Amino acid sequence: MNGHVENPRWFSLQDLYSLPAVTVPALLECAGNKRKLFEPEVYGEQWEKGAISQGYWTGVRLKTLLEVTGIKAGAAEVVTEGMDRGKKPGTEGTVSFVRSLPLEKALHEDTIIAYAHNNQPIPFKLGYPLRLIVPGWYAMASVKWLRQIRVSEEPFTGPFQTEDYVYYPEKDSDEGAFPVTEIKTDSSILQPVQRDILPSGTHTIEGIAWSSTGGIDRVEVSTDGGSSWSEAEHNPDQEGYHWTRWSLEWPDVQPGEYTILSKAVDASGGTQPETAFWNRNGYGYNAVDRVEVKVKE
Ligand SMILES: Nc1nc2c(c(=O)[nH]1)N[C@H]1C(S)=C(S)[C@@H](COP(=O)(O)O)O[C@H]1N2
Ligand SMILES: [Mo]
Secondary structure, eight states: OOSSSSOOOOOOOHHTTOOOEEEEEEEOOTTTTTTGGEEEEEOSSOOOSSSSEEEEEEEEEEHHHHHHHOOTTTEEEEEEEEEEEEETTTTTEEEEEEEEEEEHTTTTTHHHHHHHHEEEEGGGGGGTTOOOTTTTBBBGGGGEEEEEEEEESSOOHHHHHHHHHHOOSSSSSOOEEEEEEEOOOEEEESSTTOOEEEESSSEEEEEEESSSSEEEEEEEESSSSSSSSSEOEEEETOOOTTOOEEEEEEEEOOOEEEOOOEEETTSSBBBBOOSSSOOOOOOOOOOOOEEEEEOOO
């Protein structure tokens, strides 16, 4: 750990294990989750609903490490670098994955340097041995395979900060660009699935809902394309930033074609728009979720 700190130093894994540990129920959602649903279509990995996960992450608060090193006056950001390197189109040679956090988010009590995932060492693919976990922000902020942490006075301008993970509202210009940060309130219908064919009778519609804080006030579901809405039941035992499971009984369904919609409302009243905010790189899709099914005799 170095840069704009009083006492630059190395932390071994043993050093980290000896500091107070915290466990955060965190949710990781790729900023490109649901990208395939944008209209008009956008370039990039064509994610559907699956680019999301949750687990229990254990480690040391980044704040605790910054208290050990001390922060010099004038510090603005904390810059974290992963050990992975690769080619990036438009950039020469190879680059490593580097991202920064404003000091305020770096010092948040749930922002941690994790060494365990679900009570086990972090699996290699998920960031072994150390991963920054930034609950509430899209997952690009949660840098895997941590190599070093630097405190800086200036805003960091690396390519994963200023080219990728930026909302570009215009197709052909960079006007109005702003960085991708907090997760948007969203829900997904998990059952039935798109273009399912169901027997007539009673069915249960099931799904998940989540927000940047984890708090979900209610989930509304429509089975008639949005003409009428009912409140789903939701799990009151949701923990930390984890998603909330919800379900709604759909009684005595007659043959026909149906459009099922789901809309989450978070604890501060934030909800999902009818149409997602279109942006060139296809980040932050959170329109009302939709599944079309056919019910047979
Ligand atoms: N070091 C490093 N960390 C990284 C990335 C990366 O390429 N390198 N990708 C980020 C992005 S864009 C996402 S969506 C998540 C994916 O996390 P997962 O592998 O746990 O699903 O890791 C983030 N952290
Ligand atoms: Mo991502």
